Amino acid sequence: MCGIIGLIKLNESDSAIKDIVNGLRRLEYRGYDSWGYAALNGTNILLEKKIGRISEPSLNGQSAILIGHTRWATHGGVDEANAHPHLDCNGQIAVVHNGIIENYLELRERLIKEGHTFKSQTDSEVVSHLFEKEQGSLFDRAKRIAPLLKGSFSLVVISAAHKDEIVAIKNESPLAIGIADNEIIFASDPLAFIDKTNTTIFLTEGDIAFAKKTNNKISFEFFNYILNKSVDKEQIKLNWNASETNLGDYKHYMLKEIIEQPKVMQDGIDFDSAESLANEMRGKKVIAIACGTARHSAVIGKHIFHKIAKFSLDVMMAHEFVYFVDDLDKNTVILAVSQSGETADVMECVRKAKQRGIKVISIVNVPSSTLARESEKVFYTNCGPEIAVASTKAFSNQILAFYLIAHALQGNLKSQIINIKSVIDLLSQNMSYFDLKAREIAEYLKNKNHVYMLGRGVNFPIALEGALKLKEISYIHAEGMPAGELKHGTLALIEHGTPVILLCPTDYTYYDSISNGLETKARGAYLIGISDKPHPSFNMWVQLPQLDKENEIFYPLIETIPLQLIAYHTAVLLGRDVDKPRNLAKSVTVK
Ligand code: F6R
Numbered sequence: 059m060c061g062i063i064g065l066i067k068l069n070e071s072d073s074a075i076k077d078i079v080n081g082l083r084r085l086e087y088r089g090y091d092s093w094g095y096a097a098l099n100g101t102n103i104l105l106e107k108k109i110g111r112i113s114e115p116s117l118n119g120q121s122a123i124l125i126g127h128t129r130w131a132t133h134g135g136v137d138e139a140n141a142h143p144h145l146d147c148n149g150q151i152a153v154v155h156n157g158i159i160e161n162y163l164e165l166r167e168r169l170i171k172e173g174h175t176f177k178s179q180t181d182s183e184v185v186s187h188l189f190e191k192e193q194g195s196l197f198d199r200a201k202r203i204a205p206l207l208k209g210s211f212s213l214v215v216i217s218a219a220h221k222d223e224i225v226a227i228k229n230e231s232p233l234a235i236g237i238a239d240n241e242i243i244f245a246s247d248p249l250a251f252i253d254k255t256n257t258t259i260f261l262t263e264g265d266i267a268f269a270k271k272t273n274n275k276i277s278f279e280f281f282n283y284i285l286n287k288s289v290d291k292e293q294i295k296l297n298w299n300a301s302e303t304n305l306g307d308y309k310h311y312m313l314k315e316i317i318e319q320p321k322v323m324q325d326g327i328d329f330d331s332a333e334s335l336a337n338e339m340r341g342k343k344v345i346a347i348a349c350g351t352a353r354h355s356a357v358i359g360k361h362i363f364h365k366i367a368k369f370s371l372d373v374m375m376a377h378e379f380v381y382f383v384d385d386l387d388k389n390t391v392i393l394a395v396s397q398s399g400e401t402a403d404v405m406e407c408v409r410k411a412k413q414r415g416i417k418v419i420s421i422v423n424v425p426s427s428t429l430a431r432e433s434e435k436v437f438y439t440n441c442g443p444e445i446a447v448a449s450t451k452a453f454s455n456q457i458l459a460f461y462l463i464a465h466a467l468q469g470n471l472k473s474q475i476i477n478i479k480s481v482i483d484l485l486s487q488n489m490s491y492f493d494l495k496a497r498e499i500a501e502y503l504k505n506k507n508h509v510y511m512l513g514r515g516v517n518f519p520i521a522l523e524g525a526l527k528l529k530e531i532s533y534i535h536a537e538g539m540p541a542g543e544l545k546h547g548t549l550a551l552i553e554h555g556t557p558v559i560l561l562c563p564t565d566y567t568y569y570d571s572i573s574n575g576l577e578t579k580a581r582g583a584y585l586i587g588i589s590d591k592p593h594p595s596f597n598m599w600v601q602l603p604q605l606d607k608e609n610e611i612f613y614p615l616i617e618t619i620p621l622q623l624i625a626y627h628t629a630v631l632l633g634r635d636v637d638k639p640r641n642l643a644k645s646v647t648v649k
Contacts, residue, residue, distance in 0.1 A: 059088050059089045059130035059132075059156070059643040059645060059646060059647050059648055060088055060089045060127060060128065060129050060130050060142075060155070060156040060157075060246070060647075061082065061085025061086065061087075061088035061089060061127070061128045061156065061245070061246045061247065061250070062085075062125070062126070062127050062142075062154040062155065062156045062212060062213075062214055062233075062244070062245065062246050063078060063081045063082055063085060063125065063126045063127075063154070063214070063243065063244065063245045063246070063250050064124070064125045064126075064154070064214035064216070064224050064226060064243070064244035064245075065077060065078050065081070065123070065124045065125070065224075065241060065242075065243050065244075066122065066123050066224045066241065066242050066269050066271065066276055067122040067123070067240060067241040068122070068240040068241065068271060068274070068275070068276055069122060069240065070120040070121060070122040071120060071121070071122070072118070072119075072120055074097060074120070074121040074122060074124055075095065075097055075104075075115050075117060075118070075119065075121060075124065076115065077124075078095050078097070078124040078125070078126045079095060079112065079114070079115045079126065081126065081243065081245065081250040081251060082095065082112055082126040082127070082128050082250070083112050084247075084249045084250045084252075084303070085128050085245065085246055085247060085249065085250050086111070086112055086128050086638070087445060087447060087638070087643065087644035087645070088128060088130065088156075088246060088247070088643050088644060088645050088647075089128050089129050089130025089131075089643045090110075090111055090112070090128060090129075090130070090638050090643070091109070091110075091129045091130055091131045091136040091141075092107065092108060092109045092110065092128075092129045092131075092136055092137070092138070092140070092141035093107070093108055093111075093112045093126070093127060093128045093129065093141065094106060094107030094108065094126065094127055094141045094142055094143055095115065095124060095125065095126035095127070095143065096124065096125050096126075096143040096145075096152035096154075096216065097117070097119065097121035097123070097124040098121055098122070098123040098124070098216055098218060098221055099119040099120060099121050100221075101218055101221070102218060103145070103149060103150065103152050103216070103218050104117050104119050104121070105143065105145065105149075105152065107138045107141040107142070107143075108138070108141070109136060109137065109138060109141070111638070112128060122271070123216050123221070123222075123223075123224055124216070125143055125152060125153075125154045125214045125215075125216055125224075126143075126154065127141070127142035127143060127154040127155075127156075129141055129142060130643040130648075132158055132181070132648055133158070133162070133179060133180045133181045133182075134178055134179030134180045135179070139177055139178045139179075140178045140179055140180050142154045142155060142180075142182060144177075144178060144180065144182050144183040144185070144186045145177075145186055146174075146186040146187055146189065146190035147174055147175050147187065147190060148190070149218075150190070150217060150218045150219055151186045151189045151190055151215065151216070151217045151218075152186065152215070152216050152217075153182060153183075153185045153186040153189065153213060153214070153215050154182075154213065154214050155180075155181075155182035155185060155211055155212070155213050156211070156212045156213075156231045156232075156233075156246055156647065157209060157210035157211040157212060157229075157230060157231035157647065157648070158181055158209045158210055158211070158648055158649075159181040159182065159184060159185070159207050159208070159209045159211055160181075160208045160209035161207070161208040161209070162180075162181035162182075162184050165184040165188070165206065165207075166183075166184050169184060169187045169188070169191070172191070174187045174190070174191075181209075185203070185207070185213055185215070186215075188203045188206065189203065189215055189217065195220065195223060195268075196215060196216075196217055196220050196223045196224070196225040196268065197223070197225055197266070197268035197270075197279065197281070199225075200215065200225045200227055200266045200268070200283075201266060201281055201283060203227075204227045204229070204264075204266060204283040205283050207227075207229070209229075209230075210229060210230035210231045210402065210647070210648070211227065211228075211229050211230070211231055212226070212227070212228045212229070212231040212232060212233040212246065212261075213226060213227045213228075214226045214244050215227075222270055222271040222272070223268070223269070223270050223271075224242075224244070224268075224269050224270075225266065225267070225268045225269075226244045226261070226266070226267045226268075227265070227266050227283075228261035228262070228263070228264075228265045228266075228267075229263055229264060230263065230402075230405070231246070231647055232246055232247065232260075232400055232427070232428055232647070233245070233246060233260075233261045233265075233267075234246075234247065234248045234258050234259065234260050234261070234426065235258065235259040235260075235261065235267060235278075236248060236250075236251030236252075236254060236255045236257065236258055237255055237257040237258070237259070237293065238251065238254040238255035238257070239255075240276070241254070241276070242269050242276055242278065243255075244267070246645075247424075247645075248296055248298065248426055249303065249443060252296065252298050252300045252303070253300045256295050256296040256297075256298055257293055257294075257295060257296075258293070258294055258295075258296050258426065259291045259292070259293055259294075260291075260294075260426060260431065261291070262282075262431075263284060264282045264283050264284030264285060265280055265281075265282055265289065265291070266280065266281045266282070266283055267279075267280055267291075268280075268281070296425075296426060297425070298443075299442070302442040302443055303443050303445060309630075310446065310626070310630075310636045310637050311445040311446040311637045312446035312448055312450060312531070312622075312626055312636050312637055313626055313636075315444055315445070315446055315450045315451045316450045316451070316619065316622045316623060316626060317489060317493075318451065319450070319451050319454050319485065319619065320482050320483075320485050320486035320489065322440075322441050322442070322451045322454070322455060323454060323455060323458055323482045323485075323615070324479070324482060325440050325441070325442075326439050326440050326441065326454075326455035326458045326459065327458070327462065327475065327478070327479075328437065328438070328440065328459075328462065329462070329466075329471060329472070329475075331435075331436070331437040331438065331459075331462075332437065332459070332462035332463045332465070332466040332471055333466045333471065334435050334437075335393075335419055335421075335435055335437050335463050335466070336463050336466035336467045338391055338417065338419050338434070338435055339369070339391060339393070339419075339463070339467065340467065342389055342390065342391045343372070343387075343389055343390045343391070344369075344371050344372065344390075344391045344392075344393055345371075345372040345373070345374060345379070345386075345390060345391075345392055345393065346359060346360070346371055346372065346373045346374070346393040346394075346395055347373075347374050347375070347376040347379045347392060347393070347394055347395070347404060347407050347408075348373075348375070348376060348394065348395035348396060348401075348404060349375060349376050349377065349396075349401055349403050349404060349646070350449070350526065350646075351397075351448075351449040351452070351453050351523060351526060352395045352396050352397060352401075352449070352452075352453070352456060353373065353375055353376075353395070354453070354519045354520075354522050354523040354526070355395060355453050355456035355457050355460065355519075355523075356371075356373045356393075356395045356456075356460075357373050357518075357519035357522070358457050358460065358516055358519045358520065358614050359371060359373070359395075359456075359457070359459075359460030359463075359464075360372075360373050361515060361516035361519070361611075362457075362460045362461055362464045362516065362611060362614075363460065363463075363464050363467070365464075365516070365611045366461070366464035366465060366467075366468055366611060367464045367465075367467035367468040369464065369467050371393075375403075376394075376401065376403035376404040376406070376407050377403040377649070379407050380403070380406055380407050380410065383407055383410045383411055383414070384410070384414070386411065386414060386416050388415060388416065390411075390416050391416070391417045391418075391419060392407065392408065392411045392416055392417070392418045392419070393419055393420065393421065394407070394408055394418060394419075394420040394421075394422075394429055394433065395420065395421045395422075395456055396420065396421075396422055396423075396427070396429050397422075397423040397424070397439075397441075397444055397449050397452035397453075397456075398423070398424055398427060398644065398645040398646075399420070399422040399423070399424045399427020399428055399429035399430050400424070400427055400428055400429065400645045400646075400647050401429075401645070401646050401647070402646060402647050402648050402649045403646070403649060404429060405428060405429060405432075406649065408420075408429065408432055408433070409432075412432070417434055418432065418433050418434060419433055419434055419435040419436070419437075420433040420435075420436050420437070421436075421437045421439060421456055421459045421460075422436055422437075422438060422439065423438070423439045423440075423441050423444060423452045423455070424443075425438055437459045437462075437463065439452055439455035439456055439458075439459060440455065441455050444644075445637065445644075446636070446637045447530075447637060447638055447639055447642050447643065447644045448527055448530055448531050448625070448636075448637075448639065450527075450622045453523065453618065454615065454618060454619075457614055457615060457618075458478070458615065461474075461478060461611075461612070461615075462478075477608075477609050477612065478612065478615075480609075481605065481609065481612040481615050481616065482615065484603040484605075484616060485615060485616050485619060487603070488602075488603055488616070488619075489619070491601075492600065492619055492620045492623055493623055493627075495598075495600045495601075495620060495623075496600075496620055496623030496624045496626070496627050497627045498598065499586055499598055499600070499624050499627075499628075500624055500627035500628040500630075500631050501631065502557065502584070502586075502598070503528075503532075503534065503557055503624065503628045504532075504628055504631045504632055506534060506555075506556075506557050507534065507535060508534070508535045508536070508537070508551065508556060508557075509525070509528060509534055509535070509536040509537075509557045509558075509559065510525075510536070510537050510538075510539065510544075510548070510551075510552070510556065510557070510558045510559070510578070510583075511524045511525045511528075511536065511537070511538045511539070511558075511559045511561070511621070512538075512539055512540075512541035512544065512558060512559070512560050512561065512571070512574060512575065512578075513538075513540070513541060513560070513561035513562070513567070513571065514540060514541045514542060514567035514570055514571050514574075515565070515566060515567040516565070516567075516611065516613070516614055517561040517562070517563070517565075517567055517571070517613070517614070517617070518538070518539075518540040518541070519538075520538075520561055520614055520617055520618050520621065521538035521539060521540075521541075521559075521561055522538035523538065523618060523621065524536075524538060524559065524561075524618070524621030524622075524624070524625070525537055525538035526538070527621060527622055527625035527626075528621075528624065528625040528628060530625075530639050530642060531625055531626070531628075531629040531634055531636055531639050532625060532628040532629040532632055532634055533632070533634065533639075533640070534628065534632075541560070541567075541570070541571050541574035541575070542570065542574060544574055544577065544578065545574075545577060549577065549578070549581065552578050552581040552582065552583050553581070553582050554582035555582065555583075555584050556578075556582065556583050556584065557583070557584050557586060558575065558578045558579075558583040558584065558585050558586065559586045559588065559621070559624075560572075560574070560575040560578075560585060560586065560587050560588065560589075560596075561588050561589075561617055562575065562587060562588065562589045562593075563588075563589055563590055563602055563605070563610065563613040563617060564589065564590055564591050564604070564610070565610035565611070565613055566610065568589075568591075572593060572595075575587070575593075575595060576595055579595045584597045584598075585597050585598075586598045586599070586600070587599045587600070588600045588602060588617055588620055588621070589601070589602060590602040590603060590604040590605070591604075600620045602616055602617055603616065
């Protein structure tokens, strides 16, 4: 987690500090405990660090070389001392870091013995002291320091004694370079500079990038410390539209991203990628690995694959799968599912699997992500940037990808697309109604401490997802469960007025789900039915459009949306920070 940014401009300007903070705002989704920046100003380093969300910078001064950081705390509490940038003993060198330096304790102890004074508890601060200790240009120093560091890190470093230089090091944590007119930007995500340029270089493991102002231009050089040689890097043009990141008239990104789902689903239909992934899967043992919401989509995918193509898909949480990866046989294909394509737990499995010669394919949203670049074949969900921390549209398009791949496996993709499109149309027609009902339900839920969501078969992972959405943004405890499991223990928690949301479209699970709903009702539950059919036991009902028997497997594309809206409106009623819920970050780049 954490977002880092570095900037080198050809000419000093008064607005450079504002520029770095604006770039940092676009990375705030990566962490928002605290933030800070450092700017070279003559022979000084101007430094400001603050706790909480990014606000206006309070320092002024001309600068052409700056770094910035937005933090999601790992080592050391949330306070100004632990916020980045970190300085050396003399305040001459400033460093921002994303990732974890695993051997920082031993480096720190050695540096303290040598007389260095540390001001923070972070793993990152060792880097500024290591740069202080070395001699030569920032490039030379970086080449000697990088091999000493273990773990995941992207770093950007500036120094008051090197007033025309900036250096960056990348290992495992992402780092991109944006090349704009008269300035170069280093950032954890191109989102930070996409308003300025779409010409980008992605650094790969072991890269050191050095930029310097000479003869009225900025030149740059690359060295890979793992290969121990200079390297050339390819510049690519990102096919991104900066306007996609605008909030428009919406109050929150999450609402915007929920409402735009029918359009985004249309954009997510990709026959070629579906066929291509299906070709990689046929005859293989396929294991989907993912975390959080992406894993829920994969569990839905398991049901979809079974129902549509009689294809068995294993699904595992990436952070648990890592304990199995050493024993995989060569007939296995890993299907990694991720919105960001940067989740550390997923990437660890991917790398370990690849080392064993196992093929990795993926379903990813961010085209420039590490996962996309390291996978053999990719299905891009094509949602555009998802800014709210709670994932919504990426989830829907991941499910869509599973439908398309399942039909490709079954060999009837083209003939089925009309059905999928008509389901998307139905969703579009029902969006305002879902929003209205979600507001009513949120009024009931807002004062509750516990909410249960139940479903069977393909509806069970939707219950998991609905509960995750509710708890992460409203902070109400919510549990998603297979409806059949309730009576094996959790039923003990149902008492008068306990909200139970029952996902029971009239599909193959309907009658059993209704029975389980009635069991909760008999114990006092307040039953909220999500179904195309009314039932006398429902205290509240969200009416789904009815799908034909042959299309019942597509209910997930529709029934998830009311749950997303219920979570959203409950959080709004409770005054929560909807787009940036506490303790979380969008891109989980630590294990
Ligand atoms: C919840 C949420 C997370 C992510 C998880 C994996 O709303 O967004 O649970 O789904 O952190 O992230 P990605 O998909 O980027 O690998």
